[in-house]
Amino acid sequence: MNPHRNRRITVAAAAAVVLAFTGAACSDDGGGGGGGDDKITVGIKFDQPGLGLKTPDGKYTGFDVDVATYVAKELGHDPSDIVWKEAKSADRETLLQRGDVDFIAATYSINEKRQEKVDFAGPYLLAHQDVLIRADDNTITKPTDLNNKKLCSVTGSTSAQNVKTKIAPNAQLQEYGGYSECLTGLENGVIDALTTDDSILAGFAAQPEFKGKFKLGGFKLSNENYGIGVQKGSELKDQINKALEKMVADGSWQAAVDKNLGPAGYQNEPAPKIGVIVQ
Structure with a gap:
């Protein structure tokens, strides 16, 4: 009935598509230039000491945090660009499907049921x-x-x-x-x-x-093969896999294990091969 109104809706929708595409392009940036307001949202656990913990003073510590920070750096984001979001076990697939997070590193075991809903980079730890x-x-x-x-x-x-x-x-x-x-x-x-x-x-x-x-x-x-969860079909999967391979190769992976889990006498398995799920 109102052509002007319809046109306004169309223009708004087009603008939303452009914004969404621009945001995706930023999130999938595979190298440098990750300063300023180029944020990336990462899901972690907030209540797992040694893996993903939000401390009383508002800091984030643990092996998953260190892995996620390294991966974000390889995707072109400084630590200050990371927005940490709590990813409880029951909420992880929903957070990814809704696009509330770019990726999740939260003691997230890869299994077939979850792979129907989301994709996984890794694995990056065999527990x-x-x-x-x-x-x-x-x-x-x-x-x-x-x-x-x-x-x-x-x-x-x-x-x-x-x-x-x-x-x-x-x-x-x-x-x-x-x-x-x-x-x-x-x-x-x-x-x-x-x-x-x-x-x-x-x-x-x-x-x-x-x-x-x-x-x-x-x-x-x-x-338990820990993977990094991403949205189904996301290009981030391959980029994160490359980052994880680099983390293992340059010694940062083992250093993160020793720092976060070593004090408990935890005997870690060797770093798993990307894409190889141990049954």
């Missing part, structure tokens, strides 16, 4: 599922001992379900919103064991406030 128990607990010495135990994991994580399906069908699953909540439950005796990747558990066990309270079970219950 193994394990359990954390109280240091004085002698009732859990092998995986099947988890039967009839209260087993905690985080909503959206596959770890607890993996145990119940394959190892201890009578385990009593308890899903909490974050690892820190599981840890409090474990410390208070409400939970018998916390299960997730050994790298994550080592990060927690190494914290000063938990010294001597917990121990790793030492069960290699699965292989």
Whole structure:
């Protein structure tokens, strides 16, 4: 009815397309010139010491943070260009699909179900599922001992379900919103064991406030291939893979492992080959 109004909408839509394209071009910039307001948004965990942690003073620390910072640098972004966004386990695919983040480095295990929704660069770390128990607990010495135990994991994580399906069908699953909540439950005796990747558990066990309270079970219950999540079909995947290869080659990868996970005595696997998923 109103041709002028229709024209205004068309012009606005065209402008939006141009802006979106320009933004994508900035995000996919593979080299230099990443200063100023050329922001990149990266999803990490905020509650995983040694991997992805937002400290009380507003800093971000951990192995995933160091990997993401290195990758962003190779994509042309200074550390000051990075906008860190919390990527909880249950929210990661949604954040990528909506375009809320450019990429996610958040102890994000590559699996077929997730690959239907997002793409992965990497893997950049091979971890193994394990359990954390109280240091004085002698009732859990092998995986099947988890039967009839209260087993905690985080909503959206596959770890607890993996145990119940394959190892201890009578385990009593308890899903909490974050690892820190599981840890409090474990410390208070409400939970018998916390299960997730050994790298994550080592990060927690190494914290000063938990010294001597917990121990790793030492069960290699699965292989967890950590990848960097990107939107389906994103050109960033190949660029991030090149950055990860460079990080391993120049020694920065091992230095980041030693700095963040070494204090817990974590024995890391060698850096995985890009594109090779260990089953």
